[in-house]
Amino acid sequence: MSVGKPFNFDLILDNFNIRADQSSIKAYGSGHINDTFFVKNALQKPDYLLQKVNNYVFKDVPGLMRNIELVINHLKQKILFPADAEKQVLTLVNCKNGQTYFKDDDGNYWRMFHFLPNTRSYDLITTSRQAQQGGMAFGRFQSLLSDLDPALLIQTIPDFLNIEKRLKDFQLAIQNNSFGRVSAVTSEIDFLLQRAENMLEILQLGRAGILPLRITHNDTKFNNVLLDQTDHFQCVIDLDTVMPGYVAYDFGDAIRTIINKGAEDEPDLDKVQLNIPLFAAFTQGYLSEAKHFLTGPEVKSLVKGVLLLPYMQAVRFLTDYLQGDVYYKVRFTAHNLQRSRAQMQLVKMLEKQVDALQQIIENEWQPKQ
Structure with missing residues (x-):
């Protein structure tokens, strides 16, 4: 939650086309980037979620909101029944001036969505059904957007998943050694640098035109899927990082x-x-929704993504450790180092099972008759 002078909710809410119960406003959720508030409808349903967008992280909020509006409109057009679209896709509330956001006198950007009742999300998955439904949710999300031109969307965080850029930052942190930490982590540095060339493969295949650029979510942790009370997927949320990327x-x-x-x-x-x-x-759920639009090279790239993402996170954690822990919040001095080591260990475990993981993907991609 932002710290500073209190927000003028009367002024903020007056800019949106709603009738709000002012006394109902309360902080909502556990997000680390944006500030979110629940707002009760003074007349009837739906209730609302009001968000202050973090314009330190997202430098071009108007561009971000154009992305979200474009994606939401496209998704809703692809869903046959309007009542289903209201449940399965986020709904933006426009301001009285027709815009999808309001900028206050302090430079804060505000937006509002319909609140989706009777849903839940999980930080940790405990059942195969949850995993399968999460796979279906993200697979369908990509599928419904597969015919929307990625060039229409901006990069809301430039180079967010660009491993080439992350490795350059890592090597610069090693070179600068600003906090004198390099000598104690040479084995970790070696581990990451030894794998660097292989981890560029998805990016290289994309640049060669072998992997198509798609519209992707880019933050597919499981709590960005809302499930209903029976753990059936309902809606993909947190669309701030939806931008061009690779399905892997x-x-x-x-x-x-x-x-x-x-x-x-x-x-x-x-x-x-x-x-x-x-x-x-998860793979079964994902490919049940996505296999019809994926190309063969994209399917082969999925296991590469399984290796790349924990590797990239290990690089980012260790880079931050070498730079003095300036990006990620830490609870103790070596927290980023501990995080990086855990992600490196995950990479090691995945490398041992990569053939088995690839076989699972292939079995779902081309099931035996």
Whole structure:
């Protein structure tokens, strides 16, 4: 939550086409980027979610909102029944001037969505059904957007999943050694640099035109899927990072958060083990929705994404550690180092099982008759 002078909710809400119960406003959710508030409708349903967009992270909020509006409109046009579209796609509330956001006198950007009742999200997946439904949600999301031109969207965070840029930042942090930490982490540095060339493959295949640029979510952790009370997927949320990318990024990032039995910052590396049944369930759900539009090279790239995303996260954590922990919040001095080691261990475990993971993907892609 932002710290500073209180927000003038009367003024903010007066700019939107709603009748709000002012007394109902309360902080909502556990997001780390934007500030979110629940707002009750003073007349009837729907209720609302009001958000202050973090314009430090997202430098071009008008461009970001154009992205979101374009994506939402396209998704709703593809869903046959309007009542289903209201449940399965986020709905923006326009301001009285017709815009999708309001900028206050302090330079804060505000937007509003319909609140989706009777839904839930999970930070951790515990069942194969949840994994399968998450796979279906992200697969359908990509599928419905597969005929929308990626060139219409801006990069809301430039180079967000560009491993080439992340490696350049990493090498610069090693070279500068601003906090004198390099000598203590030479084995970790070697581990990452030894794999650097292979991790450029998705980017290189894209530049060669072998992998098509798609509209992707780019933040496919599982709590960005809303499920209904029976754990059936309903809606993909958090559209701020929806922009051009490669499908393997979404697949790999989702698997990174699903397959690991340990925590992202697990100190006991023996606990970093693979949950293959959850991988298989997610893959089945994802390909059941996405196989009709994916190309052969894209399917082959999925396992590369599974290796790339934890590797990239390890690079980012170690880079931040070498730079003095300036990006990620840390609870103790070596927290970013611990995070990086846990992600490197995940990469090691995935490398050992890469053939088995690829076989699961191929079995779902071309099931035996």
